[in-house]
Amino acid sequence: xxxxxxxxxxxxxxxxxxxxxxxxxxxxxxxxxxxxxxxxxxxxxxxxxxxxxxxxxxxxxxxxxxxxxxxxxxxxxxxxxxxxx
Amino acid sequence: xxxxxxxxxxxxxxxxxxxxxxxxxxxxxxxxxxxxxxxxxxxxxxxxxxxxxxxxxxxxxxxxxxxxxxxxxxxxxxxxxxxxxxxxxxxxxxxxxxxxxxxxxxxxxxxxxxxxxxxxxxxxxxxxxxxxxxxxxxxxxxxxxxxxxxxxxxxxxxxxxxxxxxxxxxxxxxxxxxxxxxxxxxxxxxxxxxxxxxxxxxxxxxxxxxxxxxxxxxxxxxxxxxxxxxxxxxxxxxxxxxxxxxxxxxxxxxxxxxxxxxxxxxxxxxxxxxxxxxxxxxxxxxxxxxxxxxxxxxxxxxxxxxxxxxxxxxxxxxxxxxxxxxxxxxxxxxxxxxxxxxxxxxxxxxxxxxxxxxxxxxxxxxxxxxxxxxxxxxxxxxxxxxxxxxxxxxxxxxxxxxxxxxxxxxxxxxxxxxxxxxxxxxxxxxxxxxxxxxxxxxxxxxxxxxxxxxxxxxx
Numbered sequence: 001x002x003x004x005x006x007x008x009x010x011x012x013x014x015x016x017x018x019x020x021x022x023x024x025x026x027x028x029x030x031x032x033x034x035x036x037x038x039x040x041x042x043x044x045x046x047x048x049x050x051x052x053x054x055x056x057x058x059x060x061x062x063x064x065x066x067x068x069x070x071x072x073x074x075x076x077x078x079x080x081x082x083x084x085x
Numbered sequence: 086x087x088x089x090x091x092x093x094x095x096x097x098x099x100x101x102x103x104x105x106x107x108x109x110x111x112x113x114x115x116x117x118x119x120x121x122x123x124x125x126x127x128x129x130x131x132x133x134x135x136x137x138x139x140x141x142x143x144x145x146x147x148x149x150x151x152x153x154x155x156x157x158x159x160x161x162x163x164x165x166x167x168x169x170x171x172x173x174x175x176x177x178x179x180x181x182x183x184x185x186x187x188x189x190x191x192x193x194x195x196x197x198x199x200x201x202x203x204x205x206x207x208x209x210x211x212x213x214x215x216x217x218x219x220x221x222x223x224x225x226x227x228x229x230x231x232x233x234x235x236x237x238x239x240x241x242x243x244x245x246x247x248x249x250x251x252x253x254x255x256x257x258x259x260x261x262x263x264x265x266x267x268x269x270x271x272x273x274x275x276x277x278x279x280x281x282x283x284x285x286x287x288x289x290x291x292x293x294x295x296x297x298x299x300x301x302x303x304x305x306x307x308x309x310x311x312x313x314x315x316x317x318x319x320x321x322x323x324x325x326x327x328x329x330x331x332x333x334x335x336x337x338x339x340x341x342x343x344x345x346x347x348x349x350x351x352x353x354x355x356x357x358x359x360x361x362x363x364x365x366x367x368x369x370x371x372x373x374x375x376x377x378x379x380x381x382x383x384x385x386x387x388x389x390x391x392x393x394x395x396x397x398x399x400x401x402x403x404x405x406x407x408x409x410x411x412x413x414x415x416x417x418x419x420x421x422x423x424x425x426x427x428x429x430x431x432x433x434x435x436x437x438x439x440x441x442x443x444x445x446x447x448x449x450x451x452x453x454x455x456x457x458x459x460x461x462x463x464x465x466x467x468x469x470x471x472x473x474x475x476x477x478x479x480x481x482x483x484x485x486x487x488x489x490x491x492x493x494x495x496x497x498x499x500x501x502x503x504x505x506x507x508x509x510x511x512x513x514x515x516x517x518x519x520x521x522x523x524x525x526x527x528x529x530x531x532x533x534x535x536x537x538x539x540x541x542x543x544x
Contacts, residue, residue: 003420003424004420004421004423004424005419005420005421006419006420006421006422007419011419013419021419022419023419023507024417024418024419025417025508027508028506028507028508028511029507031507031508032507035153035507036507056508056509056510059510060151060509060510063148063510063513064148064149064151067145067148067149070145071142071145071146074138074141074142074145075142078134078135078138081131081134082127082131085127085128085131
């Protein structure tokens, strides 16, 4: 991979010490380390990955509920419009 | 597990609403395939919003799949296919391609002059541009093996000049737009001699390019036709990857990083998508009504078509790049814009393939018997040719192709986003602008196909 990065000076950057990829948030760095360099992590990084992963799971749960709500709204709006038009 | 139950429930509701959304589109806009457009019974704005909503709903549906290993399993699924070492299949393909090429030139200049009985016209438009292109994204790319100009270039000397790396794929972008323009404004599908002349012109250009820069470089970089087939081939289930020839699920190859490399290749993907739309746009009454005052005011009509082609391409490309920069901001990523643009351009190929299938499957089926008859007696003019009449439900196939192309595109973009971003919510967020652009492309194309078809003005 030869992805290129574009980080401006005033933005926070958490760089991966294995591949150098910068992230805007520390928990994204923790997730990245667990996903892309799973064999190289020390105990602290493994714990950080677990914590970030759990937090992500519960955030995803929230997102799913909202997405479900959006689907239902789209469905009923179309249903109503087709009934009226 | 409540999460699991919630997920399953989400899936069910999502699937039902999507089916309903797709069903309503099929019921009311079922005029895409088969050439003739009929007027739609629901108001246009509703037809368009339903199409847009179907795309949005499928995105929400895809976002329910958050299991990385599941996505990886789907994308890695496949079986290696054995490739025979024998040179015979390659030789056979080359001779078939060459025979087709010679036929087009010979029959184009010498054969019957009615388009529907002329083998050159039928072979190019029905056999090649509709039929072969469809097999390219449905099965696999065979043009690489068939390409007669590649075969001819084999025996030509090469000057092996260095191909300017700055030019990249730009010549093929310009070439593709030029071919679309030529196809729209000239009676290439009606005049066999003109078609054969155009083939000669294109061959001369291609072969001189191959002589100057080397055969492989020219066809890999600058030739638009080769590139169209190569890109369509990436949607296909059979294709080459780093492990050799493989059978995969259709479209899954599109999530591979670095499939599209550089702004030039992104532009080519968008040009491919815009080409199908432009083809339909110029036959709408709106096009006629907008251009009439312009021509009355003294704008030469010959200039109008290339200008509109370029402007629309700019608009489509601009919308895509705008989505890229927006996506970068929404996802708060430090990946630069080029990386993001290259990552999320390949899914658009699935949409382009879906539109191509919707436009050309009916055309191909209707004229395939005529092609067969012309193939049996290329020099005599049978007068009347057999035409296949597709059944009434066939119109739904076109809509299904469009919807399917979008589903594949959304899924592939979803997988590419999961590959690019460590956080899954970040990946989902990164897709918002692209989904908006996809909705824009869909609604544009649906609007074009919902207009009645009129003759090209001023030509």
